[in-house]
Amino acid sequence: MAKVNNPQQTVLRVRNNYQRRELEDRLAQRLSAMDVADELDLIQGALSKLGLD
Amino acid sequence: MRARAVVAICAAASYLAAQNLRPQPRNGIPLESHSHLLESCARTAAITGDKDSANALADAIIGVPHRFTIQPDIASLIKPHAVNAELSFWQGLHRGVDEADIVSLINAFADRFGLPEYVKTSASQVRILRMEGFLVNPIFLGRGMAQEKREVGQQIKSTMSPLQAIHVIQTLVDQKFLIRPIRSLLQNGTR
Numbered sequence: 001m002a003k004v005n006n007p008q009q010t011v012l013r014v015r016n017n018y019q020r021r022e023l024e025d026r027l028a029q030r031l032s033a034m035d036v037a038d039e040l041d042l043i044q045g046a047l048s049k050l051g052l053d
Numbered sequence: 054m055r056a057r058a059v060v061a062i063c064a065a066a067s068y069l070a071a072q073n074l075r076p077q078p079r080n081g082i083p084l085e086s087h088s089h090l091l092e093s094c095a096r097t098a099a100i101t102g103d104k105d106s107a108n109a110l111a112d113a114i115i116g117v118p119h120r121f122t123i124q125p126d127i128a129s130l131i132k133p134h135a136v137n138a139e140l141s142f143w144q145g146l147h148r149g150v151d152e153a154d155i156v157s158l159i160n161a162f163a164d165r166f167g168l169p170e171y172v173k174t175s176a177s178q179v180r181i182l183r184m185e186g187f188l189v190n191p192i193f194l195g196r197g198m199a200q201e202k203r204e205v206g207q208q209i210k211s212t213m214s215p216l217q218a219i220h221v222i223q224t225l226v227d228q229k230f231l232i233r234p235i236r237s238l239l240q241n242g243t244r
Contacts, residue, residue, distance in 0.1 A: 020230055023169060030166040042165075043130055049158045050150050052134045052215055 087117045088189060091220075095193035102143060107136045107216075110193075114216055119223045120230045131219075138215040143197075150218035152179040152211045159225065172229050176211070182225055183213070193217065 047053045094113040098106040141147035163172040
């Protein structure tokens, strides 16, 4: 007998996949728009927040 | 002859089933090996406490596959800071990284890049991840985790070593992309 998927789980899975793709696209856009100075600034900021500078 | 063929088919089927159960390799290295390497390096670092062992541990952490693996040029910028801070931390000269620092970093990152609200994190999410990570890498993540003065509900320190923090951050980012439970927790109002 074929396994019947739970419709709620299917909706959740589709929504999660959509959210993940949206997040990846958005992050990729923002990162590609950064120049080297911005990247260095980001890294320095991260190190500073963690107390590693 | 027929029995021999049946045995051969059964052996092939069990081999294929075993292959499916194993973690799939990434970058040619099985995931379990990264974990073992991390534990082995953490054990050596805990015993010797020297710079070479801290460097090896940092390399092991950077080598663990993640959704966003640290690029070599960025790793070369971060690693010296992280290794020096790690050594200072175990000598009692560095305050360590608090769970709140990680929350602040991730949330600032989400704000800066205009990412969705669910990317933001909280101290409870970081704590859950640390505890789950502890089950996988007890030597690495368990070192220095217990409070000296234990009271009910406060057995775990909120601070961790710099290299532990880098590993937790990378794992947290993975969770935001890949795994549902944290989002379920979010929906349940744990955040």
